[in-house]
Amino acid sequence: MTGDQPPRPLAVGDVVAVYSEALGAWTASQVTGIDASAKCAAVLELDWSGPEPSAAANLGNVQPLRLTHHSWGGTLSHCNHAWVLPRSFRVIGSLAPLVTEPSYAYASVWGRGEQLARQRHWDSGSREDWNAPYALTCTAQELAAEHTRSTLRAGVKHLTVHGITRLDCARLVADFPDLTRLSLSGNLGTLTSAAALNRLPLLQGLTIRELFGMDASDCLLPRHVPGVEEVWLDGIPADYAAATRKTWRPHVRHGVQLDVRGARKPEWVAANATNPLRDWDGREHIPRTGYRKAAAQYKATRDAFLAEVTGGEHHGNIAEIGRAFGAALNALDSRLHFIETVEREELFDALDFLVDEVQTAAGRDLTAARTALIEGVDSIRDW
Numbered sequence: 001m002t003g004d005q006p007p008r009p010l011a012v013g014d015v016v017a018v019y020s021e022a023l024g025a026w027t028a029s030q031v032t033g034i035d036a037s038a039k040c041a042a043v044l045e046l047d048w049s050g051p052e053p054s055a056a057a058n059l060g061n062v063q064p065l066r067l068t069h070h071s072w073g074g075t076l077s078h079c080n081h082a083w084v085l086p087r088s089f090r091v092i093g094s095l096a097p098l099v100t101e102p103s104y105a106y107a108s109v110w111g112r113g114e115q116l117a118r119q120r121h122w123d124s125g126s127r128e129d130w131n132a133p134y135a136l137t138c139t140a141q142e143l144a145a146e147h148t149r150s151t152l153r154a155g156v157k158h159l160t161v162h163g164i165t166r167l168d169c170a171r172l173v174a175d176f177p178d179l180t181r182l183s184l185s186g187n188l189g190t191l192t193s194a195a196a197l198n199r200l201p202l203l204q205g206l207t208i209r210e211l212f213g214m215d216a217s218d219c220l221l222p223r224h225v226p227g228v229e230e231v232w233l234d235g236i237p238a239d240y241a242a243a244t245r246k247t248w249r250p251h252v253r254h255g256v257q258l259d260v261r262g263a264r265k266p267e268w269v270a271a272n273a274t275n276p277l278r279d280w281d282g283r284e285h286i287p288r289t290g291y292r293k294a295a296a297q298y299k300a301t302r303d304a305f306l307a308e309v310t311g312g313e314h315h316g317n318i319a320e321i322g323r324a325f326g327a328a329l330n331a332l333d334s335r336l337h338f339i340e341t342v343e344r345e346e347l348f349d350a351l352d353f354l355v356d357e358v359q360t361a362a363g364r365d366l367t368a369a370r371t372a373l374i375e376g377v378d379s380i381r382d383w
Helices: 114-123 140-144 146-152 169-175 194-199 238-254 266-271 288-311 315-336 341-362 367-378
Strands: 014-020 025-035 040-050 078-082 090-094 135-139 158-168 181-192 205-212 230-237 257-264
Touching (some): 040 114, 135 140, 238 257, 288 315, 288 341
Antiparallel strands (some): 014 025, 025 040
């Protein structure tokens, strides 16, 4: 393997097959392009499913999958993915590329028949959304409810849990022993007994975001979860991140997509517990200077707002606090050019967080103060 070749051998025209839980059968795709500089493969999903094929010729007169469900309007199911061919996919031969135009769409996960299942559901005449019967998405609070554990866990293979404050992985594994994909996210939440995830023998994909409490000994181990082909971690303890990278990096060449970022030391977690802009720290297009100064301006704005509310809540003064915040971010962005649509929304979310925090501390409604603060920002911002 060299740096200009995919970790698993892959070439334009290759047809790859994978078992689809969505279809209860095998499905196939074709590689239509490879971009070595971006380490991406353009992949065209095919309008085919059936028993496991041994060769591309078994597919018959195969056609590209065109999506007409909902508002797709006949668009090809053609997308760029990371060029690591997941280990559950097999190259079964090669055909002349069915399309030659490039794809401008990007997705992290290779398609495993979900779009074909949606299209067939639509073609059957149903206009209701197709929902995978084996997938469950819920909050941590819903997961803890007795009815969720007792009535919904049977048959669940894909589990997504968000809003985690604290979650016991040992209990999760006991409740959902057949998981193939697991996604867990929180807001500086805590995972306990994370090593128990090694007791999910069918696991193929693990995503963890903004959760802590794990250490190096909690790392997934290939000998326990040999089918894993996606490990995505973002906002996790530094030693857990380092152990995961070291353990799984040698398996990339066997078809494991590995993305570990946002490794945080305990000191960072403690310092940023009340910083709603903490996700900017390390974000690819945000310079470190931009993050530090934005976080400092947020803290100054919070302190000024708290002092004003405590001292009498003069809305003219609060509007001026908002204008100062907007002007400071204007100056930062004019030099560093990092505030895009997502960051703009996050800045307003941060101001909402600020007001909510102060409102809780003050013990009274601050709706008018919130309005004055936002109007002050809007009166001057150019981001």
